[in-house]
Amino acid sequence: MRNPHIMKSALLLSSLFTPFARAQTGDLYTDSKTNITFWRETIDSAQTKGGMQWGYALPGTASGTNDEYIGLIVGSLQSGHKGWSGISHGGGMPNSLLLMAWVDGENIKTEFRYASGYVAPDIYTGNATLTQISHSINDTHFSLVYRCRWCWAWNQNGATSQQLPTGDSQVIGWAQNLDVPSNPIREHNNGQAQFGAPVASARNAAYTEWVSKYGGGVTTPTSTPTSTPTSTPTSTPAGPTTCVGTPAPTQTFDYIVVGAGAGGIPVADKLSESGKSVLLIEKGPPSLGRWNGTMKPKWLEGTNLTRFDVPGLCNQIWVDSAGVACTDIDQMAGCVLGGGTAVNAALWWKPVPLDWDYNFPAGWKSADMAAAESRVFSRIPWTDHPSMDGKLYKQEGFDVIASALAADGWKSVTANDVPEQKNRVYSHTPFMYSHGQRGGPLATYLVSAYGRKNFQLWMNTAVRRVIRTKGHITGVELDGGNGGYCGVVNVTANTGRVILSAGTFGSTKLLYRSGIGPKEELQVVSNSVQDGLSMINSSDWIDLPVGRNLNDHVNTDLVIRHPNVSFYDFYGAWSDPIKSDEDTYLSNRTGILAQSAPNIGPMFWEIINGTDGIARSLQWQARVEPSPPATDNTSMTMSQYLGRGSTSRGTLSINGALSMYVSKVPYLHTQEDIDAVVKGIENLQKAIAKVPGIIWEVPAPNVTARDFVNGVPVTAAKRRSNHWIGTAKIGTDSALTGGTSVVDTNTKVYGTDNLFVVDASIFPGHIVTNPSAYIVTIGEQAASKILALGTTGNGQTGGTTMAGAYKQCSGRGYKGPTTCIDGYTCKVWNSHYSLCLPN
Ligand SMILES: Cc1cc2nc3c(=O)[nH]c(=O)nc-3n(C[C@H](O)[C@H](O)[C@H](O)COP(=O)(O)OP(=O)(O)OC[C@H]3O[C@@H](n4cnc5c(N)ncnc54)[C@H](O)[C@@H]3O)c2cc1C
Numbered sequence: 129m130r131n132p133h134i135m136k137s138a139l140l141l142s143s144l145f146t147p148f149a150r151a152q153t154g155d156l157y158t159d160s161k162t163n164i165t166f167w168r169e170t171i172d173s174a175q176t177k178g179g180m181q182w183g184y185a186l187p188g189t190a191s192g193t194n195d196e197y198i199g200l201i202v203g204s205l206q207s208g209h210k211g212w213s214g215i216s217h218g219g220g221m222p223n224s225l226l227l228m229a230w231v232d233g234e235n236i237k238t239e240f241r242y243a244s245g246y247v248a249p250d251i252y253t254g255n256a257t258l259t260q261i262s263h264s265i266n267d268t269h270f271s272l273v274y275r276c277r278w279c280w281a282w283n284q285n286g287a288t289s290q291q292l293p294t295g296d297s298q299v300i301g302w303a304q305n306l307d308v309p310s311n312p313i314r315e316h317n318n319g320q321a322q323f324g325a326p327v328a329s330a331r332n333a334a335y336t337e338w339v340s341k342y343g344g345g346v347t348t349p350t351s352t353p354t355s356t357p358t359s360t361p362t363s364t365p366a367g368p369t370t371c372v373g374t375p376a377p378t379q380t381f382d383y384i385v386v387g388a389g390a391g392g393i394p395v396a397d398k399l400s401e402s403g404k405s406v407l408l409i410e411k412g413p414p415s416l417g418r419w420n421g422t423m424k425p426k427w428l429e430g431t432n433l434t435r436f437d438v439p440g441l442c443n444q445i446w447v448d449s450a451g452v453a454c455t456d457i458d459q460m461a462g463c464v465l466g467g468g469t470a471v472n473a474a475l476w477w478k479p480v481p482l483d484w485d486y487n488f489p490a491g492w493k494s495a496d497m498a499a500a501e502s503r504v505f506s507r508i509p510w511t512d513h514p515s516m517d518g519k520l521y522k523q524e525g526f527d528v529i530a531s532a533l534a535a536d537g538w539k540s541v542t543a544n545d546v547p548e549q550k551n552r553v554y555s556h557t558p559f560m561y562s563h564g565q566r567g568g569p570l571a572t573y574l575v576s577a578y579g580r581k582n583f584q585l586w587m588n589t590a591v592r593r594v595i596r597t598k599g600h601i602t603g604v605e606l607d608g609g610n611g612g613y614c615g616v617v618n619v620t621a622n623t624g625r626v627i628l629s630a631g632t633f634g635s636t637k638l639l640y641r642s643g644i645g646p647k648e649e650l651q652v653v654s655n656s657v658q659d660g661l662s663m664i665n666s667s668d669w670i671d672l673p674v675g676r677n678l679n680d681h682v683n684t685d686l687v688i689r690h691p692n693v694s695f696y697d698f699y700g701a702w703s704d705p706i707k708s709d710e711d712t713y714l715s716n717r718t719g720i721l722a723q724s725a726p727n728i729g730p731m732f733w734e735i736i737n738g739t740d741g742i743a744r745s746l747q748w749q750a751r752v753e754p755s756p757p758a759t760d761n762t763s764m765t766m767s768q769y770l771g772r773g774s775t776s777r778g779t780l781s782i783n784g785a786l787s788m789y790v791s792k793v794p795y796l797h798t799q800e801d802i803d804a805v806v807k808g809i810e811n812l813q814k815a816i817a818k819v820p821g822i823i824w825e826v827p828a829p830n831v832t833a834r835d836f837v838n839g840v841p842v843t844a845a846k847r848r849s850n851h852w853i854g855t856a857k858i859g860t861d862s863a864l865t866g867g868t869s870v871v872d873t874n875t876k877v878y879g880t881d882n883l884f885v886v887d888a889s890i891f892p893g894h895i896v897t898n899p900s901a902y903i904v905t906i907g908e909q910a911a912s913k914i915l916a917l918g919t920t921g922n923g924q925t926g927g928t929t930m931a932g933a934y935k936q937c938s939g940r941g942y943k944g945p946t947t948c949i950d951g952y953t954c955k956v957w958n959s960h961y962s963l964c965l966p967n
């Protein structure tokens with residue numbers, strides 16, 4: 129699901145504020161004490177209790193002083209001067225220089241921090257420098273004017289990034305907390321978001337004068353350290369850290385599956401069903417109660433339930449992600465047993481046949497997938513009435529929107545009864561909940577696998593990379609974790625196989641660290657402190673477009689309100705559930721807490737025909753919850769997902785600290801993608817107009833759909849749906865021979881004998897719906913294909929695993945070994961023939 133914009137405290141207090149108060153506005157403001165003029169953004173108190181301001185002044189011209197500014201923070205204070213206010217110099221929270229400020233007695237304290245994911249940020253170890261110019265404190269706010277040097281380019285132990293003020297605008301993030309920072313630091317609980325800052329408005333020729341007066345000396349372009357992150361001095365670790373954990377048992381396995389998520393669990397189960405020995409390695413801790421998970425609120429103590437089991441707590445990941453979210457990616461993903469299937473909202477869709485037919489290669493068309501699909505749905509059925517009494521709770525939101533769609537001629541369907549019908553239809557939401565609790569692969573495939581003697585599950589153990597000689601994988605190297613294993617675990621000699629199911633971010637990272645991917649990414653790994661010295665030699669790198677073709681549903685949030693609708697506080701249910709709801713849930717799994725937060729539905733779909741001849745799918749997912757700038761308790765957010773047919777693609781990269789980041793967002797690069805999003809909104813506006821009581825909040829009634837869409841920043845924080853796919857594309861056109869695919873139709877990585885990828889990363893393009901049921905189906909299908917390869921020669925003819933000198937090693941229709949003997953490398957001769965040539 130799309131990330132909700134949780135403004136818990138603001139929401140609870142929303143009745144105290146005008147629902148249509150200004151959201152964010154920029155103006156020029158001159159500070160009376162210093163006479164410094166700032167371009168200033170004001171975030172009003174409907175967004176964050178007490179409001180917040182941030183302003184900045186930049187040197188008169190873009191030059192060598194790109195890396196500094198004079199800033200203004202006006203943060204809100206609660207009684208006793210409590211509260212911290214923070215900004216992100218890169219806009220998003222992860223991979224960015226964060227600055228926090230709070231009151232300490234008569235003074236203001238500041239701290240630079242840095243986080244590689246949506247987890248507690250560490251103290252920043254780079255050289256950003258803050259000089260305080262002036263401050264004031266009263267009962268409700270503090271104000272700080274500061275000079276920030278080396279703040280637009282940052283380097284945290286080799287993870288570099290920057291947002292220099294050299295373009296038209298910059299994106300800045302803000303966050304506030306109602307209390308002073310704790311140790312360890314806790315997530316902001318008084319709102320967070322981003323805004324755009326117009327660079328030209330912040331520039332001022334008087335900057336040098338201000339700096340000489342207040343900023344600790346004149347700064348001239350020549351004496352300022354340059355702004356490129358590579359040239360800024362930083363404290364990078366002296367050497368690689370060693371694995372912390374227990375030595376791995378010396379056992380070999382026919383299959384090692386890396387990552388126990390939507391793809392990994394079913395593939396591991398099906399492979400173990402064949403009698404082969406299978407090891408499933410998961411880097412995260414247990415999640416559900418049935419797997420001895422322990423993370424839970426007080427009211428679940430004494431039960432076998434955790435936060436992951438209870439549908440009504442599924443959004444807790446957006447409130448408290450520490451220990452759950454992956455720490456090495458700049459997006460949200462679950463790094464716990466079950467991966468996304470442990471933390472998601474559990475929407476569970478029968479695949480749309482055209483999704484397979486349009487996107488996937490031969491062997492993966494809808495007719496090919498039918499058997500796998502029916503196996504998946506017989507093991508994991510769907511329900512659109514998750515409460516055990518068969519009732520649906522608080523359906524006012526569904527009713528309001530459904531009445532508009534019906535009035536406009538949209539058809540009501542039961543989506544999973546007619547998966548192919550996805551144009552101008554609406555439906556209740558199907559989930560993979562079972563007996564009022566989270567079901568899915570964790571409650572089915574993993575249970576059957578676990579019961580087999582030939583299956584092992586290692587949790588809290590991260591895999592560092594695969595170990596390979598040329599294209600032949602002999603095992604995996606472990607990275608330990610919270611009590612996990614270190615060392616190497618091998619696959620059965622000659623016939624063993626490794627399957628990467630670590631998700632779009634995790635599998636891409638493992639491929640990079642294993643020397644498989646574009647040279648520029650592998651070079652980053654090779655230059656890293658952690659892997660540089662031990663990475664596979666560059667002569668053995670396999671050049672495939674891993675990390676390219678990144679896609680995600682393009683999200684656009686609209687908001688309406690209607691007096692019939694009312695917000696149920698699923699977030700409050702974490703610490704203080706309504707007693708009767710707690711009781712009915714605990715005693716018989718009935719009531720609203722058996723439904724996903726925050727009241728998801730209706731779901732509705734439309735197809736938009738593009739001028740490029742492509743029919744694009746839109747899925748709308750409504751929920752009873754406002755999104756900024758709306759705060760009213762009667763609001764509903766309708767998230768539009770642009771899916772099948774989208775033609776924009778992005779890139780997933782790795783940085784020097786070996787964290788993954790979206791280096792190019794996959795959103796709205798083509799006019800036809802933009803047009804589809806706009807047209808979908810216009811069509812919905814027409815439908816909503818049929819019910820007079822519905823009031824538009826976003827876009828505001830006087831804003832056109834196109835202006836609105838053009839005004840929403842195309843950043844991951846604003847546009848993501850958390851349905852990342854595509855970075856190890858499946859296809860018959862090997863990228864080694866001029867094509868675009870990373871894995872073949874058996875999911876085997878081109879150029880390797882026995883390395884497979886089975887997870888969201890193999891999708892060539894996006895689909896209509898939320899993807900987890902498709903990914904489980906891919907797990908089923910891939911297992912059949914991999915098993916059908918047999919064991920000799922890993923499916924290659926002749927039983928040999930390496931091609932000899934000057935022998936064919938790849939090409940159209942070629943099925944033989946793709947790895948060359950020592951001293952030779954597989955090189956493209958022409959578009960259908962590659963051969964082993966001396967290195
Ligand atoms: C908040 C949220 C809500 C969502 N809601 C829905 C929804 O309602 N319905 C839906 O269909 N989809 C939803 N999705 C998307 C869906 O859950 C994912 O697309 C899906 O889980 C991806 O499957 P996967 O197998 O590719 O990866 P994942 O399920 O992410 O599994 C990857 C696993 O690999 C592990 N791993 C990673 N690296 C390593 C390593 N080096 N060593 C060992 N283990 C490793 C991870 O810890 C993880 O367990 C949601 C996603 C999020 C984040």
Ligand code: HEM
Pocket residue numbers: 131132133134213214215216219220221222226227228241246247248249301302303313314315316320321322445446447448449450845
């Ligand atoms: C334990 C500490 C923290 C955790 C677990 C955490 C987690 C999160 C999460 C989950 C989001 C996404 C919210 C959403 O989209 O609904 C987010 C956003 C954000 N956080 Fe944090 N956060 C923490 C601390 C901080 C700190 C100290 C700052 C300092 C400035 C900060 C700045 C931001 C900003 C600017 C955003 C909005 C931009 C974005 O979504 O990337 N966070 N945080």
